[in-house]
Amino acid sequence: xxxxxxxxxxxxxxxxxxxxxxxxxxxxxxxxxxxxxxxxxxxxxxxxxxxxxxxxxxxxxxxxxxxxxxxxxxxxxxxxxxxxxxxxxxxxxxxxxxxxxxxxxxxxxxxxxxxxxxxxxxxxxxxxxxxxxxxxxxxxxxxxxxxxxxxxxxxxxxxxxxxxxxxxxxxxxxxxxxxxxxxxxxxxxxxxxxxxxxxxxxxxxxxxxxxxxxxxxxxxxxxxxxxxxxxxxxxxxxxxxxxxxxxxxxxxxxxxxxxxxxxxxxxxxxxxxxxxxxxxxxxxxxxxxxxxxxxxxxxxxxxxxxxxxxxxxxxxxxxxxxxxxxxxxxxxxxxxxxxxxxxxxxxxxxxxxxxxxxxxxxxxxxxxxxxxxxxxxxxxxxxxxxxxxxxxxxxxxxxxxxxxxxxxxxxxxxxxxxxxxxxxxxxxxxxxxx
Amino acid sequence: xxxxxxxxxxxxxxxxxxxxxxxxxxxxxxxxxxxxxxxxxxxxxxxxxxxxxxxxxxxxxxxxxxxxxxxxxxxxxxxxxxxxxxxxxxxxxxxxxxxxxxxxxxxxxxxxxxxxxxxxxxxxxxxxxxxxxxxxxxxxxxxxxxxxxxxxxxxxxxxxxxxxxxxxxxx
Numbered sequence: 389x390x391x392x393x394x395x396x397x398x399x400x401x402x403x404x405x406x407x408x409x410x411x412x413x414x415x416x417x418x419x420x421x422x423x424x425x426x427x428x429x430x431x432x433x434x435x436x437x438x439x440x441x442x443x444x445x446x447x448x449x450x451x452x453x454x455x456x457x458x459x460x461x462x463x464x465x466x467x468x469x470x471x472x473x474x475x476x477x478x479x480x481x482x483x484x485x486x487x488x489x490x491x492x493x494x495x496x497x498x499x500x501x502x503x504x505x506x507x508x509x510x511x512x513x514x515x516x517x518x519x520x521x522x523x524x525x526x527x528x529x530x531x532x533x534x535x536x537x538x539x540x541x542x543x544x545x546x547x548x549x550x551x552x553x554x555x556x557x558x559x560x561x562x563x564x565x566x567x568x569x570x571x572x573x574x575x576x577x578x579x580x581x582x583x584x585x586x587x588x589x590x591x592x593x594x595x596x597x598x599x600x601x602x603x604x605x606x607x608x609x610x611x612x613x614x615x616x617x618x619x620x621x622x623x624x625x626x627x628x629x630x631x632x633x634x635x636x637x638x639x640x641x642x643x644x645x646x647x648x649x650x651x652x653x654x655x656x657x658x659x660x661x662x663x664x665x666x667x668x669x670x671x672x673x674x675x676x677x678x679x680x681x682x683x684x685x686x687x688x689x690x691x692x693x694x695x696x697x698x699x700x701x702x703x704x705x706x707x708x709x710x711x712x713x714x715x716x717x718x719x720x721x722x723x724x725x726x727x728x729x730x731x732x733x734x735x736x737x738x739x740x741x742x743x744x745x746x747x748x749x750x751x752x753x754x755x756x757x758x759x760x761x762x763x764x765x766x767x768x769x770x771x772x773x774x775x776x777x778x779x780x781x782x783x784x785x786x787x788x789x790x791x792x793x794x795x796x797x798x799x800x801x802x803x804x805x806x807x808x809x810x811x812x813x814x815x816x817x818x819x820x821x822x
Numbered sequence: 823x824x825x826x827x828x829x830x831x832x833x834x835x836x837x838x839x840x841x842x843x844x845x846x847x848x849x850x851x852x853x854x855x856x857x858x859x860x861x862x863x864x865x866x867x868x869x870x871x872x873x874x875x876x877x878x879x880x881x882x883x884x885x886x887x888x889x890x891x892x893x894x895x896x897x898x899x900x901x902x903x904x905x906x907x908x909x910x911x912x913x914x915x916x917x918x919x920x921x922x923x924x925x926x927x928x929x930x931x932x933x934x935x936x937x938x939x940x941x942x943x944x945x946x947x948x949x950x951x952x953x954x955x956x957x958x959x960x961x962x963x964x965x966x967x968x969x970x971x972x973x974x975x976x977x978x979x980x981x982x983x984x985x986x987x988x989x990x991x992x993x
Contacts, residue, residue: 479921479960517905518917518961520974553855558864559904561959575856575863577902593857636923636964643965678922678960709964711923725925729959735902 390622392610393603393630394646397490404525407532410493416538418612419500423544428459431505435608437616439628444473444564444601445676445706447695450608456588457506457596468508469597472499472605473569474515474522477561479678479729480711483632484602486644488515488522491606492529498605500538500550501612506588506598509549514569517557526554561733565783566599567591568735579737580783603632625650627694635661637712638668644709650692653683657712668714672799676706678726679788681795682713703795718815719800720807723793724752730789741786744775748793755804758812765804769797841884845873849888859889863899867906876907904958911954912947914992916940917971920957923964932968933957935982939989953989 391398396405396413410416422431436451457468472495476484488495495513503511515523530552533539541549560578562568567581570592591597607629611619620628627649633656634644640662647656653675657663664670672682675693681703683691691697698705713722731745751768754760774780776790797804806814841849852865866885871877877885877900879893886893900906907915918936920929937943940953947954961969966978977988 476962477960480923480964481960482962482964485962516962518958518971521976551855556868557903558868558906560902572864573861575861575865575899577899593861634965636967637926642967674922711926711964713926717926722922722925725920725922729921733959 389630389648390618391630391646392614392622393487393494393606393632394491396494400490402490404489405491405493407493407529407536410491414613415493415609416497418609419497419504419538420544422501422612423504423546423548428505428507431501431612434616435505435611438611438619439616440604440607440611440619441627441695442601443603443607443631443708445478445679445704447705450600450604453588453598453600454502454505456586457508457598458589459507463507463596466593466595467510468506468595469592470499470503470506470508470511471566471569471573471592471597471599472511472513472602473564473566473599474513474519474602475557475563475569476516476519476602477564478707479726480636480674481634481677481707481709482636483634483644483707483709485516485519485522487602487606487632488519489525492522492525493533494606494609495526495602496529496533496539496552498600498608499552500543501608502598502600502605503550503552504548506596508596508598509551511550511552512555512573512592513552514555514557514563514573517559523554523556530554560735561729562735562783562785565785568783569599570597577735579735580785582782623649623694625692625694626696631693631708633660633693634709635712636709637673638665638714638716639663639712640665650694650697652690652692653710654689656693656710657689664712664714668716670712671715671717672713672719672796674706674711674713674792675703676708676710678711678729679791680704680706681791682799683795684799703791716815718756718813719796719803720752720756721813721815723796724749724756726792727752727789730785734785738781738783738786740775740780741789744771745786745789748772748775748789755807756813758807758810760804760808762805762808765797765801765808768793772797840880841870841888842873845870846888849885853889860891860895863889863891863896864903864906867896867900871907876910882908910947912951914952914973915954915956915971917956917958917961919959919961919967919969921960923960924968927967929968932980932982936970936985939982939985952992 432451432454440450441447499511539552563572563578565580568578572578587597622629629649630646631649636642645660670685672684674680727749731749734741736742751764772790776787848869849866852862853859870881883893886896963969963978968980969978
């Protein structure tokens with residue numbers, strides 16, 4: 389099968405793909421085709437036809453987002469911006485680090501095409517501050533690309549100019565939210581902005597801006613080379629392309645694999661991750677990062693990992709990197725760990741999120757440590773629903789926090805009640821044995 | 823804002839001079855490509871921290887003056903972010919991941935072992951100023967959990983038995 393995202397890394401023996409190896413593998417041909425033979429509108433239409441959807445978790449159609457950016461006089465005066473969201477910080481997610489570290493030119497080429505499509509002559513890669521290896525890879529690759537005139541003024545000898553800069557984040561999970569990211573880029577506290585207006589209308593410094601995830605942009609060069617039909621046909625279900633899927637937890641072979649979009653959860657866990665480690669049983673999984681609802685092996689293993697199928701099962705494909713909960717892990721304690729993360733990472737602007745999430749963490753701690761009551765479980769459920777309700781907060785941070793909690797209460801309720809009944813955690817003696 | 827140490831000035835004309843020429847030049851280079859000077863706030867804080875290891879009150883005042891903003895507004899930015907240190911840190915900052923994939927692979931127990939090994943709790947620095955220990959959220963290497971950063975080095979598949987070897991590499 390075609391693996392447009394990772395084939396060069398494979399051919400290169402798992403080593404970093406430098407600019408010569410990248411071009412030898414067809415690299416920069418897609419950007420050259422776009423900039424020298426196509427109008428921006430044609431590029432946007434091609435990406436719409438390809439049905440590329442955002443790989444950062446939301447799944448918004450990429451070409452449609454690009455199409456929202458005003459062109460020509462409608463854009464007013466001043467720069468437009470293309471921003472790559474490389475702030476990978478969703479717990480359990482490790483795909484963008486891999487792409488940027490090993491094939492940085494793939495991202496740069498995607499940035500060039502996207503910037504051309506929306507008419508942005510300034511671009512930023514907003515990079516996770518703790519990502520030192522990707523930083524070194526991208527810093528070198530940007531210099532190499534500029535050396536060959538693939539960045540800077542007069543790209544491919546034409547009229548398009550692009551000033552691409554690396555911004556290293558000072559670090560907060562909320563920077564992954566696109567309007568919070570833009571505030572961070574502007575040197576401010578990373579608090580999400582009220583929407584609308586959305587960034588394509590008013591983004592960085594009030595100018596039209598598109599924010600795309602790393603993996604999304606990495607899908608673009610091959611679409612330019614091979615066409616929309618080819619990309620759509622890569623997917624096994626309604627969704628197009630390939631996807632980097634990942635598995636972490638107690639499996640025999642944790643890792644990442646580029647597979648056709650719509651590969652089943654069972655195939656990812658049993659074939660690619662080589663199944664659960666000896667003696668451990670799968671009890672549940674977060675399909676695409678910490679802010680996605682639990683799925684359970686009794687009901688969901690044969691679901692295709694695509695946007696629609698996972699949503700229909702009450703969760704989200706998210707980043708496509710799943711976290712497995714085995715039978716040695718206490719669902720209450722894992723929920724406490726998750727709410728600790730979300731409570732800590734709340735930006736503090738909206739009251740339900742700032743005050744509500746620490747309260748949920750406290751209740752979960754009480755239940756885990758044997759001090760909980762059945763009423764506490766009710767509060768988790770009812771107030772969780774209130775805290776997570778869309779519209780009660782500016783952004784979806786609190787809503788994301790509630791996804792794994794509400795599904796833990798649904799699928800592992802017996803465990804919560806056993807903690808209250810026994811006045812202790814039934815898993816305690818078994819913890820940490822692996 | 824924290825109270826300045828006794829040997830640090832918190833007002834007066836000499837505050838701006840506390841920034842070196844090299845620091846000022848780097849901050850000005852950032853300002854040059856931004857629409858306004860305050861947009862360089864995070865860059866400026868990180869530049870000063872690279873030179874000094876942390877951002878003192880005196881540094882904060884100097885940066886604020888250079889960017890034409892209040893020290894309070896700049897401190898609101900400084901205190902928002904994980905990687906900006908408003909207190910002194912050791913020569914190597916150890917960031918131990920406490921997010922869910924590492925949790926599943928035993929990060930809670932590992933945290934106790936690292937604390938015992940270094941003899942400090944989270945937020946503390948060893949008496950020889952060698953290590954500061956902090957928790958960090960997901961480091962994006964979940965297939966090799968548990969993970970930690972020591973300085974700029976990502977350490978994966980961390981086990982208690984390897985801690986001696988790992989920390990010995992950092993003087």
